[in-house]
Amino acid sequence: MEATPAPPVPLEQEAHMPRPGAAGLLRQGLRRIATSYTFRVIVQGALTLWAVTTFTFVMIRQMPGNPVDIKIDQLMQTRGMTYEEARNMAAGLFEFDPNAPILEQYLDYMGKLIQGDMGQSISSAGTPVIDQILRYLPWTLFSVGSGLLISFTLGVFIGMAMAYWRGSAFDNIMTAFASIVYGIPDFVIALLILLVAGVQLQLFRVGSVLGGVDNDIQAGFNLAYIGSLIKHAALPVLTYVLASVGGWILTMKSSTISTLGEDYITVARARGLSEGRILTAYVGRNAMLPLVTRLAISIGFVVGGSVIIETIFLYPGLGRHLFLAIGSRDYTTMQGVFLVIAFTVVASNILADLLFGLLDPRVRVGGQQS
Amino acid sequence: MKRFVHLLLVLALAVTALSTFSTGPARAQEGPTGTWFGTWPYILPPEHHLNAFSEGGLNTNLGVVYKSFVLLPPAFMMWATNEYEPLLASEWGFEEDGSAYFLTLNADATWSDGTPVTSDDVLATYAIGRILDWAQYDYIADVEKVDDKTVRFVFSGEPSMLAERLILKEYVAPAATYGELAARAVEVYESGVAMDDESWTTLRSEIEAFRPEELLASGPYIYTLDDVGDSYMTLRWQPNSLFSDQVKFGELRLWAGETEATAPLVLSGDLAHSTNVYPPSTQEAFTNAGIRMVDLPRGYxxxxxxxxxxxxxxxxxxxxxxxxxxxxxxxxxxxxxxxxxxxxxxxxxxxxxxxxxxxxxxxxxxxxxxxxxxxxxxxxxxxxxxxxxxxxxxxxxxxxxxxxxxxxxxxxxxxxxxxxxxxxxxxxxxxxxxxxxxxxxxxxxxxxxxxxxxxxxxxxxxxxxxxxxxxxxxxxxxxxxxxxxxxxxxxxxxxxxxxxxxxxxxxxxxxxxxxxxxxxxxxxxxxxxxxxxxxxxxxxxxLSVEPLNEALISGTPSDDDPILQNPSGSGDHFIIYYILTGVLGPV
Missing domain, CATH: 3.10.105.10 (Dipeptide-binding Protein; Domain 3)
Structure with a gap:
C-alpha cells in the first residue's frame, strides 16, 4: 500500500542540475512528507478524530438533560427538595454552566484538547479525565483484549477444522453451538453464568469473583496479585469469549470452505504436500484474510469495553465508567472515553491495512504496480 | 514443546493455589467482630474522595443510609411517633420566644482522633453550608455559639418545624478538617458581597475541589481510600465514637452496583440487606431462597x-x-x-x-x-x-x-x-x-x-x-x-x-x-x-421491598415494629438506628 517512490534522477542529469539551497531542500523535504503514504494516513486519522470529537461533542449535548438538571431531578426526588433548593445545591456541586453557548464550550474544549488537556470530570470536579481513563483503561484492555484474543484464536482453529472435516459430527455440533451462542446477547450470558453456575450450581461464590481484584491483596508483581487478577477476569473473559467466538467460528468456516475450492489447493495436493502444510500455509493463511479487517475493528472497540458486562461483574473497566458517566451526563468524561475509542479504531484500521498487505502478497504487489 | 506445556501447567496451578489461599483478612482489629453485608452504588477512586460537602464525596459514596455511620447527625426520627431520638446531640428545642432553636451536643461525643465534637464543628459546618446556599438558610439568619457544646440557630422569620428537621438531620463535619475553608466562608459572608460575587463563587469552587487526605469520624465506623475496592468498600470500626461500644459489627461491607449487580449477591447469600428496587420475579426468587423481605414505605x-x-x-x-x-x-x-x-x-x-x-x-x-x-x-x-x-x-x-x-x-x-x-x-x-x-x-x-x-x-x-x-x-x-x-x-x-x-x-x-x-x-x-x-x-x-437475610444478621425487627414505618430513603432508615444501637448484629 506504500506509495511508489519517484524514479531516481539519472546521475548524468543530476550533475547538471543546480544544487538546491536550504529553502529548496526544505521544500523538497516537505513535499516528500506531504506526498508520503504515512503522512496521508496520519492526516486522515487526525481529521477523522477531529470529526468524531466534534460530532460526539454536539451529539451528547443533544441528549435530554444536562449534568445539572439530572442532579436537580435526583435531589428533588430523593431528598424532597424544592426546585430552588435543588438548583442551589446543584449549582454548588458543579462548575459546569449548562447555559453557556455551545460554540464557547466547544472552543474551550478543543483549545484544551490541542494542548493535551482532556479537562476535568463535570460530576467529580477536580478529577482530570485523563486520570480516569488511565485508571480504568488497563482493566478493559486486559479483560476484553484477552477475551478477543482467545475467541479469535479459538474461532480460527475451530472454524478451519470444521471446514476441513465438513459434514462430520464435530462440524454439526460446533455449527449448532456457534449459532446458538452467537445469538445470545452477552449480558444474558453473563447473568446465566452468575445465576446458574454461581447461585444455582454453586460452582463458585458470587461475591468472590466480582470486581477486578481481591480487596485485601496488595497490588504488585507477585503471584498472589496476578492470580487474583486472573480469577476476577475469568468470568468477564469467558463471557466475551462465549459471546463472540460463534461469529469467528462461522466466518472462518465459510472462508475456509471457499478457500478449499481454490485451484492452488488442488495444485498443492497434486504436488504431494502434506495435509498439515496445506492447512497452515495455504488454507489457513488465505482463509484468515476476511477476518483480519474484522479483528482490527474489534481491537478498536476493545477500549470501549462492554458496558453491561463490566457493570454486571462490577469490573472496574472503562465500559462501567462510561455507563456511569452517561447516566450522570458527565460530558467531559464521555468525550474523553469516546476520543480514546475513536483513536483506537482509527489506529487499528491503519494497522489492518498494513497487516492485510503482509498476509496477502497480492495486495503488496498490487499496491506497488499501481 | 512438552516441557513448555508442563511448565505452563505448573505455573497455572501455582497461581490458582496462591489466589485461593491468599484472600484472608489483611488487618486484625479490636472491637466487635462480624460483618454487615449491605450495598451502596459508590464510585471508585480517583472520583471517589472524602469531602463531606461535594459531589463524589461522602454524600455520593455513602448516601443517606451509610453516611450516618461515619458522620453522626444530631438525631434520628421515629416516624410512627414523630419523635426524635438522640444521636450526636443530647438536647434540642425551640427557645421560648420562638426566635431561635438550640442544639446541645452530647458531652461525650468525640471524633475518631479522640478530640471532642464541639460547637466549633457545628459553626464550621454551617459556615460552609451558607456558601453552598443550604436550605437551612431559608429559615435561619445566623448560627451562634453559646458554649463549647451548645449552639443556637437564629430564625430569620417564623420558627419552623421544617427548619428543625433540617437542623437535626444535618451531618456535623469536623472543624479540624474544614476549619480553614469555614473561616474564609465567614470572611466572605461578613464582607457583605452577593452570592454571585467572584470571592463567593471562587470559595464555592474551592470547597468543591477540596480533597481531605483522611476522614475524622464521629460515628463508629471510618474508612480510607484503601478500603474502597472495585466490588465492595469497607467501613471499619473505630473506638472513639459515642456508639462504638454499642455496635456489634466489626465492619460494614458495602457492595457496589445497582440492581443488576446486587441481585445475584442477594441470592448467593453475600448480601444481608439492600435498598435496590427489584422486579417482582426477583423478589419471588429471594423469597423462595428463604430470604425475608421487609416492606418499607417510600413516601411517594x-x-x-x-x-x-x-x-x-x-x-x-x-x-x-x-x-x-x-x-x-x-x-x-x-x-x-x-x-x-x-x-x-x-x-x-x-x-x-x-x-x-x-x-x-x-x-x-x-x-x-x-x-x-x-x-x-x-x-x-x-x-x-x-x-x-x-x-x-x-x-x-x-x-x-x-x-x-x-x-x-x-x-x-x-x-x-x-x-x-x-x-x-x-x-x-x-x-x-x-x-x-x-x-x-x-x-x-x-x-x-x-x-x-x-x-x-x-x-x-x-x-x-x-x-x-x-x-x-x-x-x-x-x-x-x-x-x-x-x-x-x-x-x-x-x-x-x-x-x-x-x-x-x-x-x-x-x-x-x-x-x-x-x-x-x-x-x-x-x-x-x-x-x-x-x-x-x-x-x-x-413500597421499598428490601431483602433482609436472617441467615447473616440477627435482631431483625418484626413486621409490626413501628420503626418499619420510617421511609426507606429518608435518612431515617431503620438500619441506621438499629446498627448504631446494637439491635442488629451478626448471627
Whole structure:
C-alpha cells in the first residue's frame, strides 16, 4: 500500500542540475512528507478524530438533560427538595454552566484538547479525565483484549477444522453451538453464568469473583496479585469469549470452505504436500484474510469495553465508567472515553491495512504496480 | 514443546493455589467482630474522595443510609411517633420566644482522633453550608455559639418545624478538617458581597475541589481510600465514637452496583440487606431462597399528570372520569407487583399520613374515586360529552378525549403504571397513545409543558404536609419552576367556596409555625381541594421491598415494629438506628 517512490534522477542529469539551497531542500523535504503514504494516513486519522470529537461533542449535548438538571431531578426526588433548593445545591456541586453557548464550550474544549488537556470530570470536579481513563483503561484492555484474543484464536482453529472435516459430527455440533451462542446477547450470558453456575450450581461464590481484584491483596508483581487478577477476569473473559467466538467460528468456516475450492489447493495436493502444510500455509493463511479487517475493528472497540458486562461483574473497566458517566451526563468524561475509542479504531484500521498487505502478497504487489 | 506445556501447567496451578489461599483478612482489629453485608452504588477512586460537602464525596459514596455511620447527625426520627431520638446531640428545642432553636451536643461525643465534637464543628459546618446556599438558610439568619457544646440557630422569620428537621438531620463535619475553608466562608459572608460575587463563587469552587487526605469520624465506623475496592468498600470500626461500644459489627461491607449487580449477591447469600428496587420475579426468587423481605414505605408513588394548557385535560369532569376508570389495584400491581399499594383517599397525602394530618370530618368528605365507569360516564355526559361512532368520548364539537401519555422508558414502575392506565382509559372510551421517552426527556417535557398526560411522582418521603403536597402540584407547576417553564400550568389562584384562594401559599403554610392543630386544619382544606379538583391522579404509593437475610444478621425487627414505618430513603432508615444501637448484629 506504500506509495511508489519517484524514479531516481539519472546521475548524468543530476550533475547538471543546480544544487538546491536550504529553502529548496526544505521544500523538497516537505513535499516528500506531504506526498508520503504515512503522512496521508496520519492526516486522515487526525481529521477523522477531529470529526468524531466534534460530532460526539454536539451529539451528547443533544441528549435530554444536562449534568445539572439530572442532579436537580435526583435531589428533588430523593431528598424532597424544592426546585430552588435543588438548583442551589446543584449549582454548588458543579462548575459546569449548562447555559453557556455551545460554540464557547466547544472552543474551550478543543483549545484544551490541542494542548493535551482532556479537562476535568463535570460530576467529580477536580478529577482530570485523563486520570480516569488511565485508571480504568488497563482493566478493559486486559479483560476484553484477552477475551478477543482467545475467541479469535479459538474461532480460527475451530472454524478451519470444521471446514476441513465438513459434514462430520464435530462440524454439526460446533455449527449448532456457534449459532446458538452467537445469538445470545452477552449480558444474558453473563447473568446465566452468575445465576446458574454461581447461585444455582454453586460452582463458585458470587461475591468472590466480582470486581477486578481481591480487596485485601496488595497490588504488585507477585503471584498472589496476578492470580487474583486472573480469577476476577475469568468470568468477564469467558463471557466475551462465549459471546463472540460463534461469529469467528462461522466466518472462518465459510472462508475456509471457499478457500478449499481454490485451484492452488488442488495444485498443492497434486504436488504431494502434506495435509498439515496445506492447512497452515495455504488454507489457513488465505482463509484468515476476511477476518483480519474484522479483528482490527474489534481491537478498536476493545477500549470501549462492554458496558453491561463490566457493570454486571462490577469490573472496574472503562465500559462501567462510561455507563456511569452517561447516566450522570458527565460530558467531559464521555468525550474523553469516546476520543480514546475513536483513536483506537482509527489506529487499528491503519494497522489492518498494513497487516492485510503482509498476509496477502497480492495486495503488496498490487499496491506497488499501481 | 512438552516441557513448555508442563511448565505452563505448573505455573497455572501455582497461581490458582496462591489466589485461593491468599484472600484472608489483611488487618486484625479490636472491637466487635462480624460483618454487615449491605450495598451502596459508590464510585471508585480517583472520583471517589472524602469531602463531606461535594459531589463524589461522602454524600455520593455513602448516601443517606451509610453516611450516618461515619458522620453522626444530631438525631434520628421515629416516624410512627414523630419523635426524635438522640444521636450526636443530647438536647434540642425551640427557645421560648420562638426566635431561635438550640442544639446541645452530647458531652461525650468525640471524633475518631479522640478530640471532642464541639460547637466549633457545628459553626464550621454551617459556615460552609451558607456558601453552598443550604436550605437551612431559608429559615435561619445566623448560627451562634453559646458554649463549647451548645449552639443556637437564629430564625430569620417564623420558627419552623421544617427548619428543625433540617437542623437535626444535618451531618456535623469536623472543624479540624474544614476549619480553614469555614473561616474564609465567614470572611466572605461578613464582607457583605452577593452570592454571585467572584470571592463567593471562587470559595464555592474551592470547597468543591477540596480533597481531605483522611476522614475524622464521629460515628463508629471510618474508612480510607484503601478500603474502597472495585466490588465492595469497607467501613471499619473505630473506638472513639459515642456508639462504638454499642455496635456489634466489626465492619460494614458495602457492595457496589445497582440492581443488576446486587441481585445475584442477594441470592448467593453475600448480601444481608439492600435498598435496590427489584422486579417482582426477583423478589419471588429471594423469597423462595428463604430470604425475608421487609416492606418499607417510600413516601411517594406515580401519578397521572395533566397539562392544563391542553384541552380537554383542563376540564375537571374529564380528570375525575379518568380517576374513576382506572382500577387502582390492578394498576398498582402492574406498577411494582406487591411493592405498590393502591391509593385509597386520593387526597395528595400518602394514605398512612391521612389519619395523622387530616381532621376526621375532612377524611369523611374525601371522594375515594372507587372504580366506577357508570359514574364516569354520567360525569362526562353532564359536561356535554358523548360517545361517537367509534366508541370514543367527544364533546359537542366532535373533539375527542384524545392525547399522548408520555412516560419514562427506563423506570419500570412509571412505565407499568402508564401503560396500564392507558389501557384502562382506552377501554372506557378515551383515545390515548402511550409513548416511552428517555427519563431525562420525560422530566424536561413536563417542566416545559410539552405533554398531554404524563407520569411522575406524587408526594415525598417527608413528615411534613407541605413537602407531601409539594409534588407534583408545586414541583411541576409554574409556581415551583424557573421563569419560562410552566409545567402542568394548573392555576394556583382561583375562587373556592366563594372566595379567592392561593393554593401555593396554603400548601406552604401547612408547615409554617409550630401550631400543629392549625397546620392540620389547613392541610385538610388543601386535601379537599386536591380531592375535588383532581389536578393529578395519585394512583398508588410505592413500597421499598428490601431483602433482609436472617441467615447473616440477627435482631431483625418484626413486621409490626413501628420503626418499619420510617421511609426507606429518608435518612431515617431503620438500619441506621438499629446498627448504631446494637439491635442488629451478626448471627
Amino acid at each position: 408513588g406515580p401519578a397521572v399528570l395533566f397539562n392544563f394548557d391542553v384541552y380537554p385535560w383542563n376540564v375537571k369532569e374529564v380528570r375525575q372520569a379518568a380517576a374513576l376508570v382506572i382500577e387502582r389495584s390492578e394498576n398498582a400491581f402492574l406498577t411494582n407487583g406487591f411493592g405498590a399499594t393502591p391509593t385509597i383517599y386520593m387526597a395528595g397525602l400518602p394514605d398512612e399520613m391521612v389519619p395523622v394530618w387530616l381532621p376526621e370530618d375532612v377524611i369523611d368528605q374525601l371522594d375515594h374515586y372507587d372504580f366506577d365507569p357508570d359514574r364516569a360516564a354520567a360525569l362526562l355526559e353532564g359536561a356535554g360529552f358523548s360517545k361517537n361512532d367509534d366508541g370514543i368520548w367527544a364533546d359537542a364539537d366532535g373533539v375527542t378525549l384524545s392525547g399522548e401519555f408520555k412516560f419514562a422508558a427506563e423506570f419500570a414502575d412509571f412505565s407499568g403504571m402508564a401503560q396500564n392506565a392507558t389501557d384502562q382509559m382506552n377501554e372506557f372510551g378515551f383515545d390515548i397513545t402511550a409513548r416511552a421517552v428517555p427519563w431525562q426527556e420525560s422530566a424536561e417535557d413536563i417542566r416545559n409543558g410539552e405533554f398531554d398526560i404524563s407520569v411522575w411522582s406524587w408526594s415525598s418521603a417527608s413528615p411534613f404536609p407541605s413537602r407531601m403536597f409539594f409534588a407534583p402540584i408545586q414541583r411541576f407547576n409554574y409556581v415551583g419552576l424557573p421563569e419560562g417553564q410552566n409545567g402542568m400550568n394548573f392555576p394556583m389562584e382561583f375562587e373556592w367556596n366563594g372566595e379567592m384562594i392561593n393554593l401555593d401559599e396554603m400548601i406552604n403554610n401547612t408547615s409554617a409555625g409550630l401550631d400543629i392543630e392549625q397546620q392540620k386544619q389547613l392541610a385538610g382544606e388543601v386535601a379537599l381541594i386536591i380531592n375535588q379538583l383532581m389536578p393529578f391522579i395519585p394512583t398508588n404509593t410505592l
